[in-house]
Amino acid sequence: MRIHSSAFHYPPPDAPNIAPTPLRVGIVLLDQFTLTAFAGFLDVLRLASDYGGQSQQILISWKVMSVDAEPRRSSAGTLQTELSDLCDLTGYDYVAVCGGNSYTDTTPSKKLSSWLEHAYELNVKLLGLCTGTFAIAQAGLIRHETVCVHWNVIEEFQRQFPKIKCNVDNLFIDAGKVVTCAGSTAVIDLALYLLIRHYGREKAQQALRHMMLHNIRPARLPQAHFYIDLNPISDLRVHKAVHFIEQRIDDFPSVSSIAAHVGVSPRQLERIFKSSLNMTPAALHRIMRLQYGKWLVTNTQESITTIALSCGFADSSHFSREFKLLFGQTPRVCRNR
Structure with missing residues (x-):
């Protein structure tokens, strides 16, 4: 006998004590x-x-x-x-x-x-x-x-x-x-x-x-992502540039290197970002880091200072200010909700 379920949650721990079919x-x-x-x-x-x-x-x-x-x-x-x-x-x-x-x-x-x-x-x-x-x-x-x-x-x-x-x-x-x-x-x-x-x-x-692991993560745990929804954006150069930045979130590439990857000049890249996203490449990179920080705040027990440093901010105060500007609340309030 096999136990099947299509639910998103785990089956109960007290599974029946029967000889399982391989x-x-x-x-x-x-x-x-x-x-x-x-x-x-x-x-x-x-x-x-x-x-x-x-x-x-x-x-x-x-x-x-x-x-x-x-x-x-x-x-x-x-x-x-x-x-x-x-x-x-x-x-x-x-x-x-x-x-x-x-x-x-x-x-x-x-x-x-x-x-x-x-x-x-x-x-x-x-x-x-x-x-x-x-x-x-x-x-x-x-x-x-x-x-x-x-x-x-x-x-x-x-x-x-x-x-x-x-x-x-x-x-x-x-x-x-x-x-x-x-x-x-x-x-x-x-x-x-x-x-x-x-x-x-x-x-x-x-x-x-x-496997020296500590716990089983549930299916519903969000991925630690900083995905930017580009569905409304038709300019493929923006898609290519954003993907390039995503791959280098820990070490923001220069505008000139992003532009070279896309095949435009740095000035053209800035104009493309302004017209499509209404922000600069650096501002987009900051948003990605803050999104990742929010995931760490809500899904881990790491200290706010540790999270701030992991996301490339100089200290927790700087991180908290930027966090509140983007999400309308401080990291601590976000964690306690």
């Missing part, structure tokens, strides 16, 4: 897959699969695959070999599609799409890890569900799939037949969530201790 999980690696998403997800399964820490596939079995069993190179350049081809899905509970840096490829594998369609028809739950959600969407298997994507790729996802609702206010979203995850370390939380669903909280705690 889970079968397939993991498909896409080109330029991210190592953290792949290894984090698989390691949770491995650590919980037996009782003696021997990595035996007793409670959980898994198979790592690729289209035509081709080796897959990760986004870090390492090569994953000895992969299986897309297999017969009989008896499988989950298929996880692990993506990475190939999400801009809009010509998906027809073989993969067809295989995912078959999995969907067999009621095998699909897991989109990192940008693996793009492949599931390309197969036409996301209909009315809201999906979770990493804040760094939401703009591209919206461009490719304008009719699909997506957000960055979750680490992952369980919508029933399709579960989507932002990627990175959030896949660990997703894998732990699956353990709780099928085996109870104790099994998840076993994996948690082995």
